[in-house]
Amino acid sequence: MGGSRGRRLRPVALLTVLALVTLPAPVAAGSGPYRLGPGDLLAIGVWGHADLQVTAEVRPDGYVSFPLAGDVLAQGRTPEELGREIASRLGRFVRDPQVTVSVARFRTLKAVILGEVSRPGAYEVPPGARLPDLLGLGGGVLEQADLSNAVLTRRARDGTRTVPVDLGRVLEGGPGTEAPELEDGDVLYVPRARPAMVLGQVRNPGAHPVRPGMKVAELLALAGGFEDDADPRAARLTRRPGGESAEDVLPVDLAAALEDPTSKSNVAVRPGDLLWVPQARQVLVLGAVQAPGAYRLPPGSRLLDALAAAGGPVPERASSTALLTRAGEARSTPIPLDQLVGGGAGPLQPPTWSSAPVTSSSYRRRCGR
Numbered sequence: 085m086g087g088s089r090g091r092r093l094r095p096v097a098l099l100t101v102l103a104l105v106t107l108p109a110p111v112a113a114g115s116g117p118y119r120l121g122p123g124d125l126l127a128i129g130v131w132g133h134a135d136l137q138v139t140a141e142v143r144p145d146g147y148v149s150f151p152l153a154g155d156v157l158a159q160g161r162t163p164e165e166l167g168r169e170i171a172s173r174l175g176r177f178v179r180d181p182q183v184t185v186s187v188a189r190f191r192t193l194k195a196v197i198l199g200e201v202s203r204p205g206a207y208e209v210p211p212g213a214r215l216p217d218l219l220g221l222g223g224g225v226l227e228q229a230d231l232s233n234a235v236l237t238r239r240a241r242d243g244t245r246t247v248p249v250d251l252g253r254v255l256e257g258g259p260g261t262e263a264p265e266l267e268d269g270d271v272l273y274v275p276r277a278r279p280a281m282v283l284g285q286v287r288n289p290g291a292h293p294v295r296p297g298m299k300v301a302e303l304l305a306l307a308g309g310f311e312d313d314a315d316p317r318a319a320r321l322t323r324r325p326g327g328e329s330a331e332d333v334l335p336v337d338l339a340a341a342l343e344d345p346t347s348k349s350n351v352a353v354r355p356g357d358l359l360w361v362p363q364a365r366q367v368l369v370l371g372a373v374q375a376p377g378a379y380r381l382p383p384g385s386r387l388l389d390a391l392a393a394a395g396g397p398v399p400e401r402a403s404s405t406a407l408l409t410r411a412g413e414a415r416s417t418p419i420p421l422d423q424l425v426g427g428g429a430g431p432l433q434p435p436t437w438s439s440a441p442v443t444s445s446s447y448r449r450r451c452g453r
Contacts, residue, residue: 117162118187118211118212119160119162120158120159120163120166120187121142121146121159121211123141123142123191124142124187124190125140125187125189126139126141126166127185127187128150128167128185130178130181130183131182131183135151136151136152142159142191146158146159146160147159150170152178153173154173156173163185171183190210192210193267193270194209194268194269195268195271196271196272197221197274198274199272199275199276200229200230200276201219201222201224201225201226201274202222202223202224203223204222209221215249215251215263215266215272216254216255225251227293227295228277228293229274229277230275230355231252231274231296232251233250233275234249234250235247236272236273239267251274279291279293279294279356280303280353280357280359281358282303282359283361284314284319284360284363285310285311286304286307286309286310286311287308287311288308289307292307293306294357298352298353299345300319300321300336300341303357303359304341310338313364314364315365315380316337316338316339316361317337317339318335318362319360319362320333320334320336321336321351321353321358321359322334322360323354336349336359338361365380365381366379367380367381369390369391372398372403373394373395373396373397373398374398375395377394379393387408387419404420404421405419406419406421
C-alpha cells in the first residue's frame with residue numbers, strides 16, 4: 085500500500101516541479117529583468133497551501149498585500165525578488181514555504197507627447213518603452229521641430245521635474261545617448277525651432293525653418309539664391325551662442341560653399357541665426373575714360389582694375405593725375421597715373437559690416453581741357 089501511494093504521489097511532485105520551472109516572471113522588452121510596478125496584476129501562491137493562493141494588484145503606493153505576510157513592497161522588484169521576500173515573512177508560520185510569483189496581467193503606462201509631432205496626445209505604452217517608442221506613436225516629428233531642445237516632464241515626490249532631452253542625439257544613437265525608459269505620467273514636449281533669417285541681396289529674404297543638419301548652402305537655396313548684385317564672398321552669419329546677449333559674427337564665403345558643399349565654408353546653421361548677403365561693392369569711374377559708369381569688382385581689386393573695367397583713359401583728354409574720392413570722405417586724394425599703371429596704388433577700400441549695404445567709392449578722372 086505504501087508503494088502504491090508513492091506511485092500516486094510521484095506525478096504530483098513532477099507537476100509541481102514543472103510549475104516552478106515554467107512560470108518565471110515575464111521579461112519586458114528592453115534590457116534587464118522585468119520589474120514590478122503599480123497596476124501589475126500578480127498571481128502569488130505557496131505550494132501545498134490552497135489557502136495561500138492570491139491574485140492581487142500592485143497598489144499605487146507600490147505595495148501588495150498577502151496573508152500572514154502583510155503589506156510587501158513590490159515596486160522596483162522582480163517577481164523572484166518579491167517571492168523571496170514573501171517567503172522570508174512566511175517562515176514564522178509555514179515550514180520551508182515555496183512561493184511563486186507571476187504576472188497575470190502587465191500594467192500599462194500612460195505618456196503624453198506634445199508639440200511639433202504629427203499626432204500629439206496621450207498614449208499607453210508597455211513597461212520598458214523608451215522615448216523613440218513614444219515618438220513613433222506620435223507619428224514622428226514635423227519639419228519645424230527643434231530636436232535639440234525637447235523637454236521631458238515627469239512626476240517626482242515633491243511635484244514634477246523637467247529634464248532637457250536632445251532627441252537628435254538620442255535618435256542617432258551612440259555611446260552615452262541611450263534614451264531613458266518612460267515612466268507613468270511622462271510628458272514629452274517637442275518645441276518649434278526658431279527660424280533662421282536671411283537678409284540682403286537674396287531673392288526671398290525672410291525667416292526660413294532650420295532642419296536638422298542644415299548648412300548655409302541649403303539655407304541660401306530656401307532664400308531663392310543670390311540677386312545679381314550680391315557679393316556672396318562677403319556674407320556674414322550672426323548668432324547668439326547659448327541664447328546670450330553677445331553676438332558672434334562669422335565671415336562666410338557662400339560662393340565657396342556652393343562650389344564645394346563639403347568645404348569648411350558651408351557652415352552649419354542653428355535656430356536663430358541671421359545670414360546677411362551684402363550688395364557687391366560698386367566703384368564709380370567718371371571723367372576721361374572710355375566707358376564711365378558704375379562697376380562691381382571682386383574683393384581685393386585695385387584701382388587699376390577699376391580703370392581697366394572702364395576701358396582705360398582717353399589719351400587725348402586724360403591728365404597725368406587721377407582723383408580718388410572714398411565714401412564718407414570729403415576730400416579727394418590725387419594719384420599720379422604712372423603710379424597707378426605701375427601698380428603702386430593700393431586696393432579699393434572694402435566695405436565694413438556696420439556700413440550701409442552698398443559702399444561706393446568714386447574714382448574720377450580730371451579732364452585735360
